Amino acid sequence: MPDHARPSERPPETAEGFAEALSTRLDSHLPDVDVTFRFTERETPFLEAFETPVDEPIVEALLEAGAGTVRPFTAATEASYFASEAPTVVFGPGVLADETGAVAHGAREYVRTDRVERAASILETAVESLVG
Numbered sequence: 459m460p461d462h463a464r465p466s467e468r469p470p471e472t473a474e475g476f477a478e479a480l481s482t483r484l485d486s487h488l489p490d491v492d493v494t495f496r497f498t499e500r501e502t503p504f505l506e507a508f509e510t511p512v513d514e515p516i517v518e519a520l521l522e523a524g525a526g527t528v529r530p531f532t533a534a535t536e537a538s539y540f541a542s543e544a545p546t547v548v549f550g551p552g553v554l555a556d557e558t559g560a561v562a563h564g565a566r567e568y569v570r571t572d573r574v575e576r577a578a579s580i581l582e583t584a585v586e587s588l589v590g
Contacts, residue, residue: 515588
């Protein structure tokens with residue numbers, strides 16, 4: 459593992475930097491869609507559980523694009539920050555754990571390239587069906 463990627467180090471990203479980068483990326487990729495982003499203020503650092511109904515257009519679009527099945531995400535995620543404002547899903551390649559043990563956010567973390575490519579294709583199809 460490269461020296462700059464030691465698991466004990468914190469990522470250099472800040473909340474402000476993330477918000478700016480996300481807004482810039484959305485503006486450049488969706489120029490005809492009015493998108494705004496802001497963090498939800500929280501009184502506690504604990505992440506809240508949430509559920510998005512399966513009949514929400516975002517869920518239907520992902521399923522129609524080939525996302526597989528709807529199931530609970532069984533780990534903590536910042537997605538709850540978005541879920542209070544809009545229907546939100548956790549979607550993407552990778553595994554939290556495998557037959558050897560924990561994978562996510564550890565020294566063994568990996569994602570197979572073909573899974574990343576498939577997820578990108580599914581997302582592209584789903585976004586096109588939602589925004590045209």
